[in-house]
Amino acid sequence: MGSRGPISKLRLSTFLGRGGQQPSSLPPPVSRMEMLSSSSRGFMFALTGFLGGSGFIYYLINPERMKMRQLQTIGGEQEERKRILSPREKRFIKFSSVELNGQIFMTPQDFLDSVVESEPKPRIKRRKLTLDEVYRETHQTLQLKDDFQNIGSKGLISYSEYLFLLTILIKPTSGFRIAFSMLDHDGNEKIDKVITYRTRHTCFLERREVEGDSKEDDFLQKDIPVDTTILVHFFGKKGDRELRFEDFTLFMESLQTEVLHMEFGEFSKGAGSISELDFARILLRYTDYETILNRLYERLEEEKGISFEEFKDFCQFLNNLEDFQIAMRMYTLADKAITQEEFSRAVYICTGKQLSSHIVQTVFQIFDDDGDGLLSYQEFVAIMKDRIHRGLKSYAR
Structure with missing residues (x-):
């Protein structure tokens, strides 16, 4: 099988000769390098040699810098491994x-x-x-x-x-x-x-x-x-x-209340209440909230303040957020926006507690995008999940 190639070529040329056809007179294929002029080829070889030689000379002159780049590469790989951590x-x-x-x-x-x-x-x-x-x-x-x-x-x-x-x-x-x-x-x-x-x-x-x-x-x-x-x-x-x-x-x-006291105290500074803006800052701590805060500032007619009990009741409601989602899905099958009354009723069903009308109004002022008095509960739930998980999981879009 190894000597069959040359014999096949000879037989093929003989066969073509019998048919009255002449062997092809086309020149053999030429590479792009061979198509260049001698001066151009000389320049290409020189450029290749220059680049290769420069890299070698650079290593001889700056071995520490080359090692540093290698270490940076290794460090980058180690950093990639660190990102595996949750x-x-x-x-x-x-x-x-x-x-x-x-x-x-x-x-x-x-x-x-x-x-x-x-x-x-x-x-x-x-x-x-x-x-x-x-x-x-x-x-x-x-x-x-x-x-x-x-x-x-x-x-x-x-x-x-x-x-x-x-x-x-x-x-x-x-x-x-x-x-x-x-x-x-x-x-x-x-x-x-x-x-x-x-x-x-x-x-x-x-x-x-x-x-x-x-x-x-x-x-x-x-x-x-x-x-x-x-x-x-x-x-x-x-x-x-x-x-x-x-x-x-x-x-x-006790642990839940202690953490809420610390969060509340960060803004109250010993007072019995925090402002509506500070209440929003606590809720939106783990999201990009500047636009929302500016909108809330424009909507607030006066500052009444949020007491610790109001803050605690709302945060305990957030721990029932999954039940609230179920209630909303059952109530609004088309995922439509809800009113303050519907929101308050759903919270009461889930927690057995009635939120104050002031804190419900403040929540709507924070999360009502277009000012129509309705709340898109899906966006509200996504942002509040970021809040209860304290940024360790991401839900807001």
């Missing part, structure tokens, strides 16, 4: 101020800062603690009624507990029972420390099995047997106390 992971890493055996932790104050501030407080580096130091700090934690601000930096919050606390902040009162039941394995209305440890250890093993041992963010969560602030809060300093549903509900309600 917004929650990035925020936990940014605000965590304590490290124990290679794992980072938040303090209770870190957690509060992470949900009301855009940047953490200035620090040189994280505090590195030993197990003995952690024991002394966490066991200074007092009772369930004590808020996180009083505990301050004396305590630890792991990444999994951080996610748990974020969930608490957006849970409606009706969701407290569901959250408790997920931990109450035997249904006796009580949770002990052993069950909590076992659940946390199981979740850790499942995560390692799914993600593998080479995961670069293992510093977020390791299987370190340490009493965190939440565990001491729930089960006491000796770990022999059982957590009842009533205590669990008290903790969740």
